[in-house]
Amino acid sequence: MERAADYKASGGKLVRIRLIEDAGQIRSVRITGDFFLIPEESVGKLEKMLEDTPLREQEIRLLVNRFYSATQAQGAGVTPDDFVKALLAAREV
Amino acid sequence: MISSKHCSPRERYRALETWRLVDHEYRDNPSMNLAVEEAIPRMVGEGKAPSTVRFWHNSNTIVIGFFQSAKLEVNMQACKETGTEIVRRFTGGGAVYHDSGNLNYAISLRKGHRLVPDHDLQSVFQRLSEGAVEGLRRLGVKAEFQPVNDIQVEGKKVSGAAGSIRWNSVFHHGCILVGSDLSILGKVLNVPRVKLEDRHVASVQKRVTTVRDELGRDITTKEVQDAIVGGIESCYGVRVESGVLMKEEVGLAEELYQTKYSRLEWNLEP
Numbered sequence: 001m002e003r004a005a006d007y008k009a010s011g012g013k014l015v016r017i018r019l020i021e022d023a024g025q026i027r028s029v030r031i032t033g034d035f036f037l038i039p040e041e042s043v044g045k046l047e048k049m050l051e052d053t054p055l056r057e058q059e060i061r062l063l064v065n066r067f068y069s070a071t072q073a074q075g076a077g078v079t080p081d082d083f084v085k086a087l088l089a090a091r092e093v
Numbered sequence: 094m095i096s097s098k099h100c101s102p103r104e105r106y107r108a109l110e111t112w113r114l115v116d117h118e119y120r121d122n123p124s125m126n127l128a129v130e131e132a133i134p135r136m137v138g139e140g141k142a143p144s145t146v147r148f149w150h151n152s153n154t155i156v157i158g159f160f161q162s163a164k165l166e167v168n169m170q171a172c173k174e175t176g177t178e179i180v181r182r183f184t185g186g187g188a189v190y191h192d193s194g195n196l197n198y199a200i201s202l203r204k205g206h207r208l209v210p211d212h213d214l215q216s217v218f219q220r221l222s223e224g225a226v227e228g229l230r231r232l233g234v235k236a237e238f239q240p241v242n243d244i245q246v247e248g249k250k251v252s253g254a255a256g257s258i259r260w261n262s263v264f265h266h267g268c269i270l271v272g273s274d275l276s277i278l279g280k281v282l283n284v285p286r287v288k289l290e291d292r293h294v295a296s297v298q299k300r301v302t303t304v305r306d307e308l309g310r311d312i313t314t315k316e317v318q319d320a321i322v323g324g325i326e327s328c329y330g331v332r333v334e335s336g337v338l339m340k341e342e343v344g345l346a347e348e349l350y351q352t353k354y355s356r357l358e359w360n361l362e363p
Contacts, residue, residue, distance in 0.1 A: 007287075014187075030363055032161055036184075036256075074214055
């Protein structure tokens with residue numbers, strides 16, 4: 001099932017989630033928006049890491065935190081919590 | 094909010110460091126403009142080019158941020174009708190509309206530069222917007238930096254910035270709405286409702302302003318450029334001297350144009 005959410009982060013930036021969910025799991029996801037994240041290419045790693053993850057807060061939060069520590073990614077206008085909330089917002093739509 | 098008092102006397106009287114000023118541009122080739130935008134910080138990071146401030150223009154173009162989906166952000170039909178091109182930049186942030194009434198500036202410094210030593214992107218936006226804020230104030234515009242990456246005048250955006258820290262460089266660029274045609278802006282950009290909600294405005298057009306409108310007179314982008322050069326010199330304690338791109342920088346830009354910025358898969362996908 002295709003799911004989508006446009007989530008406004010606490011810093012005012014938009015995180016747009018477009019994902020395919022199958023039996024409660026993320027099959028694939030695209031994360032776009034007007035936020036800042038360096039290194040820029042790391043967002044592809046986050047999308048890849050999220051594949052086959054249950055669309056549940058605990059698992060997603062763990063994965064997003066692991067992504068930040070593994071890549072040393074740094075955001076502006078967006079926090080790790082914003083990515084978690086944006087992904088969960090797609091579940092609710 | 095940042096005011097000109099942040100340009101401290103100590104910085105003004107520091108032994109002057111020289112920055113190169115380049116106004117190398119391709120008004121009718123936005124992809125080449127964006128290729129030059131990447132070539133400069135790469136060369137600065139390699140130590141082959143000095144600290145640089147570049148000023149440039151595009152004719153009708155939507156420049157989207159690295160993370161944005163062209164399909165979601167841009168009204169393709171309106172772009173066709175108005176002859177507006179779509180190009181992606183290598184930095185994050187939101188889509189901006191460029192025309193000849195829009196002045197772009199870009200600052201490229203080597204990583205670890207005294208102005209932005211802590212490698213924090215938010216600090217880069219703030220610190221490297223100060224020169225533009227000071228320049229606009231010198232013209233009489235009540236400009237203030239507004240985090241994350243905007244320069245505003247009484248709540249309306251007059252400039253947006255973006256940047257990155259990569260290739261051993263710190264890069265910051267922004268576009269200043271000097272006398273842009275804001276009616277096209279509202280047509281070619283799809284701004285999601287959620288983005289406008291907390292600003293209590295119905296359209297992107299109503300939350301932006303131009304230098305011309307703020308001053309109530311026509312003003313050229315060159316006048317704004319000169320004021321920003323003055324702002325940069327006083328805020329950062331540097332001397333800005335006219336220069337040109339090196340042959341190697343132009344060669345790199347041409348290569349980036351061929352392999353990246355002229356390609357549909359870079360500009361329009363996903």
